[in-house]
Amino acid sequence: MSRDVAHRRLRAGIVGGGKGSLIGAVHRVAAELDGQADVVAGAMSTDPRRAAESAQAWFLDRSYASYEEMARQEAARPDGIDFVIIATPNHLHYPVAKAFLQQGIHVISDKPMSFSLQEAREEVELVEKSNLIFALTHNYTGYPMVRQARDLVRSGALGSIRKVIVEYIQDWLMEPQEQSGNKQAAWRTDPSKSGIAGCVGDIGTHAENLLEFITGLKIASLSADLSTFIPGRQLDDDANMLLRLENGAKGLLTCSQIAAGEENNLSIRVYGSRAGLEWHQMEPNSLLFKQPGQPAQIHRTNAPYTSESSQAATRLPGGHPEGFYEAFANIYKQAIADIRRVESGEKPLGGYPTVYDGLRGMHFITKAVESSQKGATWVNMND
Amino acid sequence: MSRDVAHRRLRAGIVGGGKGSLIGAVHRVAAELDGQADVVAGAMSTDPRRAAESAQAWFLDRSYASYEEMARQEAARPDGIDFVIIATPNHLHYPVAKAFLQQGIHVISDKPMSFSLQEAREEVELVEKSNLIFALTHNYTGYPMVRQARDLVRSGALGSIRKVIVEYIQDWLMEPQEQSGNKQAAWRTDPSKSGIAGCVGDIGTHAENLLEFITGLKIASLSADLSTFIPGRQLDDDANMLLRLENGAKGLLTCSQIAAGEENNLSIRVYGSRAGLEWHQMEPNSLLFKQPGQPAQIHRTNAPYTSESSQAATRLPGGHPEGFYEAFANIYKQAIADIRRVESGEKPLGGYPTVYDGLRGMHFITKAVESSQKGATWVNMND
Amino acid sequence: MSRDVAHRRLRAGIVGGGKGSLIGAVHRVAAELDGQADVVAGAMSTDPRRAAESAQAWFLDRSYASYEEMARQEAARPDGIDFVIIATPNHLHYPVAKAFLQQGIHVISDKPMSFSLQEAREEVELVEKSNLIFALTHNYTGYPMVRQARDLVRSGALGSIRKVIVEYIQDWLMEPQEQSGNKQAAWRTDPSKSGIAGCVGDIGTHAENLLEFITGLKIASLSADLSTFIPGRQLDDDANMLLRLENGAKGLLTCSQIAAGEENNLSIRVYGSRAGLEWHQMEPNSLLFKQPGQPAQIHRTNAPYTSESSQAATRLPGGHPEGFYEAFANIYKQAIADIRRVESGEKPLGGYPTVYDGLRGMHFITKAVESSQKGATWVNMND
Amino acid sequence: MSRDVAHRRLRAGIVGGGKGSLIGAVHRVAAELDGQADVVAGAMSTDPRRAAESAQAWFLDRSYASYEEMARQEAARPDGIDFVIIATPNHLHYPVAKAFLQQGIHVISDKPMSFSLQEAREEVELVEKSNLIFALTHNYTGYPMVRQARDLVRSGALGSIRKVIVEYIQDWLMEPQEQSGNKQAAWRTDPSKSGIAGCVGDIGTHAENLLEFITGLKIASLSADLSTFIPGRQLDDDANMLLRLENGAKGLLTCSQIAAGEENNLSIRVYGSRAGLEWHQMEPNSLLFKQPGQPAQIHRTNAPYTSESSQAATRLPGGHPEGFYEAFANIYKQAIADIRRVESGEKPLGGYPTVYDGLRGMHFITKAVESSQKGATWVNMND
Incomplete structure (x- = not known):
């Protein structure tokens, strides 16, 4: 699949990050800060009611009850998301990443990359086999x-x-x-x-x-x-x-x-x-x-x-002090630029933490x- | 005119802030940071080519060659902007504000409020006679x-x-x-x-x-x-x-x-x-x-x-350091909340610098x- | 009068600075810090009992009931003081300085130099006519x-x-x-x-x-x-x-x-x-x-x-932090070096605040x- | 031996600390800062010429060619030193301390206390058997x-x-x-x-x-x-x-x-x-x-x-910043107060690092x- 992303903001979905989550909102702000992406879809909680409320609070276009469903449906839509944001507890990092990678959707994931070293090794393989961007939010870099x-x-x-x-x-x-x-x-x-x-x-x-x-x-x-x-x-x-x-x-x-x-x-x-x-x-x-x-x-x-x-x-x-959001957004900025590159057939340039940093962690x-x-x-x- | 703003992000337009401007980008980030508004239209430069390029760089839906045209046309659209952001040099602050206020569009303006004390006095009158929100970005507050x-x-x-x-x-x-x-x-x-x-x-x-x-x-x-x-x-x-x-x-x-x-x-x-x-x-x-x-x-x-x-x-x-953008966004956050209130028939609560602060300045x-x-x-x- | 000061610590007297005074003790520490002078005599209070107790607490060799007496007697002794330290309230700065200058004794005085501008002018004249060192403890320099x-x-x-x-x-x-x-x-x-x-x-x-x-x-x-x-x-x-x-x-x-x-x-x-x-x-x-x-x-x-x-x-x-005492002692260090020079017939080099700084103040x-x-x-x- | 120290500054000797030494001068300033002691004797270098020059630069009353001689002679003088300051390299810390302790002279020593753990144990015994003050200049306390x-x-x-x-x-x-x-x-x-x-x-x-x-x-x-x-x-x-x-x-x-x-x-x-x-x-x-x-x-x-x-x-x-010298002097201040106490038949109060801190080190x-x-x-x- 290839997307025409040249003349528009990218579309992002988020898994996790529902009401009460700190890091979900951080990801949204960071993803949108440079005007290069909008979060438009989410599977924000395993609790369906909380998922819906969270999506509504953010004026999302589409809310899903599960990340699996979201991965499938978004991949099928002509206006589906370009990348997914993973803002869940650790044990879901890898399963969620896998689900979206397998649907050809780029991934920006919170850290640590996985639940276990074994999962991390599998994740490296999965990303290597894909032509997809995987960024890990070691945001302090x-x-x-x-x-x-x-x-x-x-x-x-x-x-x-x-x-x-x-x-x-x-x-x-x-x-x-x-x-x-x-x-x-x-x-x-x-x-x-x-x-x-x-x-x-x-x-x-x-x-x-x-x-x-x-x-x-x-x-x-x-x-x-x-x-x-x-x-x-x-x-x-x-x-x-x-x-x-x-x-x-x-x-x-x-x-x-x-x-x-x-x-x-x-x-x-x-x-x-x-x-x-x-x-x-x-x-x-x-x-x-x-x-x-x-x-x-x-x-x-x-x-x-x-x-x-x-x-x-x-x-x-x-x-003019730049802080936590701006640093976090710098990971997104470079990852989004690479998504644009990859979608245009160019080589990604990197600069943000990758699956190898995740394995290292x-x-x-x-x-x-x-x-x-x-x-x-x-x-x-x-x- | 009254708008139904309850279940959506507000729509903003910007005057000034074209390429090379620092403060234009600051206004955009601040306006959008909390996911409560999107900048969708602009008259970003008096130079038409620069205006168009600036609008394109921001993926704006609509670009205008002059603020007067923008005020008229946006006021006429069913999906027109809810508020305008003024990010021009000082001498235009008042004329631009006046144009949009007269079209019933809320205003968030950079400071100082006007070119002269006389203009400032007129601006106070204009705002007082309207039922519109006017916020001045004395952002350090x-x-x-x-x-x-x-x-x-x-x-x-x-x-x-x-x-x-x-x-x-x-x-x-x-x-x-x-x-x-x-x-x-x-x-x-x-x-x-x-x-x-x-x-x-x-x-x-x-x-x-x-x-x-x-x-x-x-x-x-x-x-x-x-x-x-x-x-x-x-x-x-x-x-x-x-x-x-x-x-x-x-x-x-x-x-x-x-x-x-x-x-x-x-x-x-x-x-x-x-x-x-x-x-x-x-x-x-x-x-x-x-x-x-x-x-x-x-x-x-x-x-x-x-x-x-x-x-x-x-x-x-x-x-987790919060900096210049976040402080600037706090002016927007409260002003946008007041625009929602006013559009829903509620009383505005304030908390941000107003036309009276502008007069004082x-x-x-x-x-x-x-x-x-x-x-x-x-x-x-x-x- | 000329003193042989080459192979010994200088001898200092102090006026004021009795028990309860902050600045008296500061002057003593500063005067003695570099091992170039010892405070040996004092007229530390106008209250004779407090004067005696203060002198005893410092193990002074000689305690006087008045600065006038001290000036006279010290000038007459073969082992009399080389310089006087003035650590009194402002109104006594000039009279004390005058008494010792007239006896040919060098002066290190607290600031401001005098009670009035008129006194300051007189003090400049007095110092200019003498061959004596006058240092003012604008210690922050x-x-x-x-x-x-x-x-x-x-x-x-x-x-x-x-x-x-x-x-x-x-x-x-x-x-x-x-x-x-x-x-x-x-x-x-x-x-x-x-x-x-x-x-x-x-x-x-x-x-x-x-x-x-x-x-x-x-x-x-x-x-x-x-x-x-x-x-x-x-x-x-x-x-x-x-x-x-x-x-x-x-x-x-x-x-x-x-x-x-x-x-x-x-x-x-x-x-x-x-x-x-x-x-x-x-x-x-x-x-x-x-x-x-x-x-x-x-x-x-x-x-x-x-x-x-x-x-x-x-x-x-x-x-290795150097603080208030050490800075204060730097005024003494240079003034004492100049006293040694003057007593050896050399030209003073300065570097410390003088009577002209006092006049300026x-x-x-x-x-x-x-x-x-x-x-x-x-x-x-x-x- | 008992000394009458009530109405005078204590007399100190120093071993080591000759020209070019940083720490020797620090000990002198610290020992004298509160006007409770004067350094009057020294064996400041193993090089006799440097020893003499160093002693002269400090206007010391007595200069010795070796610490052993100094310990013997000072112990024999009616106006001998009350305590010794040890400011040598580490390997001499214990031998010097021992020489003076054995002559009944109080010791203020630089750290670490000794060359070896074995020496430190001996030093503890020696001090315990004496009725002398031993302070170690862990000055940062x-x-x-x-x-x-x-x-x-x-x-x-x-x-x-x-x-x-x-x-x-x-x-x-x-x-x-x-x-x-x-x-x-x-x-x-x-x-x-x-x-x-x-x-x-x-x-x-x-x-x-x-x-x-x-x-x-x-x-x-x-x-x-x-x-x-x-x-x-x-x-x-x-x-x-x-x-x-x-x-x-x-x-x-x-x-x-x-x-x-x-x-x-x-x-x-x-x-x-x-x-x-x-x-x-x-x-x-x-x-x-x-x-x-x-x-x-x-x-x-x-x-x-x-x-x-x-x-x-x-x-x-x-x-009014207090720095390194003043902190160092606080060790001396308490040790000197204890020397006065012990010499007056009172119990020492401590508060400064002792031989046990030295052993610990x-x-x-x-x-x-x-x-x-x-x-x-x-x-x-x-x-």
Whole structure:
């Protein structure tokens, strides 16, 4: 199937993301922000009434009771959706992606990519066999200053990387919220929906992805100490890890959802043989670039000295704060551009996290849990 | 005319904002962000070719060669626009608003409201006689922490206000950019398009509006020292002002477009008999609340302790940065909700800057220029 | 008289600074910090018992009941003091200085230099006629990053100065503390001890001095709006001023002792035709240097790229915070070095605030009060 | 021996700290800052000429060619020193301490306490058998906000501690400075002078001490990954560690001297079941206290709400920055007060790091190196 997408906004459908979901609305805003796509269809909840209400609240043209039905019917319509957005709990990520990929519909999926490493491997195969775009919303790579950081490393400005410290700490699960009706907390702490990891899967994978994105280096081995501080909770809510990267660099990764007083504190520091850098998600428009013996520099979103790919990820002049939605929309922006390309017979250009990042994340989860179960001993990421 | 707007997104048209315009794209994103409106028509440039190309780039349904034609034709269509967005240089603000108001179309206009104080007075009359919503995009009042600041003042937490310092400083006109083809710089420094003030009109009015919004107090008199640092420039590019507020408080206002190294640095500090507060636009999700003898508090966007109106201006959990677009969209969100109300026969609720704020801004410009021309002497705002 | 000071610490005496005084202890620590002087004698209070107790608490060798007696006796001793420290309320600054200068003893005095402009003029004459060192503790010029700021301006890195914003705001007088036994508050709000100004004299002069020190420019005229917010208080507790500098630059100066929640918030921003800078006393080891279109630079105390005079004002490697005492001690360090020079027949080198800075400060106080009394109109500093 | 110290400054001697030493001058300033002691004697270098010059530069009364001679002679003098300051490389810490303790002279020593764990054990015995004060300059515990942090934990404000992140990162050894004549670098990277660890001993012990000081918890086990990034260097210059504390809390400790662009970046974050806190040595006068769902609080040096022991560690009103020297001097202040007590027959009160902290530090070094040598596996601190 080929679609004529040149002179119109793309049409998107969404699975999950019904009322009460945070991330559903984020996906809608991000998908539509640049005026390149409209969400027009949805299977927004397994509860039909909630699905319908959610679709109505968003003025969607079409609402479905199940994603399977949506995949079939949209594929059959002349004005069917061009891509699907997956905003469900983890255990549905792969089945939903599979259903739409098999109907020839592009996929933009939330992370982690799947429920298990096995599923992730199947997903890679499925995407490889298709001619479809698959983007994974490791949205933090969409920040202009994250791209600037990556490009500084790539340019050699840091020299060879020696040390990395990456953190993602929150406090929203520091009480047993899953026991008092918080749906977001409930599925994330439920092994049947979240998978083998809690915090490590939910936000640890963002930290891992950010580290590998910025440094361009892979984690070679790790020693992970996972903890569950809240009694009765079945999955980890905190983790500390020692890392060794493929080039000999050393690292620390910590993630937590019980760090009292922390909102959504993702940060990274990278130190090389020539310079270091530091970025904080909560003040995302500044990036510290530190050269020994010289004044630290504050790189800023959309400044003229920033890299081309960093500037391409901005929409406003310096000093007009761009935030979480805009970074998220940058993943969509590039994925949508690639959908347009593929539909026009061109080669996709990438730039956004793909199925391989998703596989990498599932490896990371698997190895971190394995290490912790063995007493926080070293495990090789490639075994 | 009455429209049935209950079960659909509103339809918007835009005047101005063609290719190369920053603010046009900002209005589109802000108007559409919450999924409550789509921009479908435009008269985006006085240059017909540029108008057409701009409309095509945005996938607009209808493109017009002039705003007058657009006002007439849209008013006549059954699926015509519900409101118009005015994103032109200042001298067109009023004529465009008038054209659409007279056709019964709601207006969301950029600031300053008009070219002259006289126009502003006429505009107030026109809006008062209509049953239409008029919103002015003093967008900085849309930040959640600005609303929190206002609500803290209202709650009495600061006691009686004694001292205010408000600043809006940039550097983008520190060279004669208007002489080298920068269109944004050209019209802003051209008295025939910008009006009697440059920097004071462009950003000084934001500072004035922010001060009066947060404190709930009016400037009673001012002493303004306007400067033009760039040779050949016809309008002010910097101003310092002493203020006296109606309650006896004292203030400082400074605005500049020649402050080297400053991006878009709007900030305000307010000191009362019980506490003080401090907010910086470039890190907009934090508000400092300072009580003597107690630890300063960092209030944060969407935290549970923030006011209802502040929380209503957020879409994301704490720690997920909301920025310039989201604040701008908050003006649209409330204005669109009021358009829905008015179209359903309900009373509008307000919450966004109105024609009266616009009139106030034109007073401010007029008096600041008058004071400066008299040697930076005191002038009464009410004279 | 000439003293052999080459192989020993200098001997200092102190007038004022008895128990309960903040600034007395600051002077002692600052004088002794570099191991170049010891405080050995004092006339620390007009209350003889408190004077004796204060001297004993400091293990002083000699305690006097009056400064006149101390001046006479110390001048007569072979092991008498080399210099006197003046840490009294303002009205005694000049009489004490005069007494010691007339005995051939060097003077390091707190600011403002005198009670009145007339006294300041006499003091200049007295010092000029002597061969003695007179240093005034405008201590904020002692910070390494303030010297770096001055040296950046001097080097031309900022281009020609266009705009300056200097602030010194506190909250410690936001209640009528002078009515409840606070001695520090009592004399500072008493015209018979403090002079014609309150806040403007106490901290406004620091702001004025800092501005002129860093920019190397003199204030040419000012329009000052002084306020007294606390009922019953006789002197100003807040002031806002418009400034015009001798080179055509414009400025704002604000000082306040009623700014709720502010501790000791002195800051300065300077904008030139090429770059800007920003410094905050409460985080004194960083200086922002901002060039348009380039990353802002964070200059840091004792970094290798800082100026010679800045490095001479530090004692520790970067990252080891140097604070208020150390900056204060830098005034002493240079003044003591000059005392050694003068006593060895060499020429003094300066580098610290002198009697001319003191005269300038008294001019500033006088003109600010005059302007405010005339309705916050412009007055010329040179009239 | 008993000394009459009531009505005079104490007399101190110093071993090490000759010209070119940073830490020698720090000890002098810290010892003398509060006017409670004077350094009067020294054995400042093993090079006699340098020893004499150094002593002369400080105007010392007595200079010795060796510490052994100094210990003997000072003990014999009626006006001999009351305490000795040890500011030598590590391998001399214990021998010097022993020499003075055996002469009945109090000791204030730099850290780590000794060259080996065995020496540390002997030193504990020696001190226990004496009636002498032994203070170890883990100076960072002297900061007012570190004491406030400890007191917040003690008060229960954080609940039970769950997670700790402590970092001490610098860049001053990121090049092989020890090969180009930097004496400070040379001995610190020389196993015959520094001991079995480099970075871990030099600054890792500060991090360990700070963690245990603030949390009141001991490290139960650790897994340490030490690295040497500079070719040819014999000791570690970077380390990452996983920690488990005695109460079940988890932790991360990292120290580095190759972290490009970092000056002296020591920081700690502690998260408990009720609240968290965060402190950064380079801006030491602020402490963040973070309670979930409430505004983060900025606690400030010498604010009225800070603890008694925190206020006792300050000398200036809020907003007057106190830095490295002042924190260092707080160790001296309490140790000197205890020397006065002991000499007056009173019981010492403590409050400063002691011989037991020193022993703890040597345990930490030993176990960290052991863990790393075993492949960064877990080792028990109590084995």
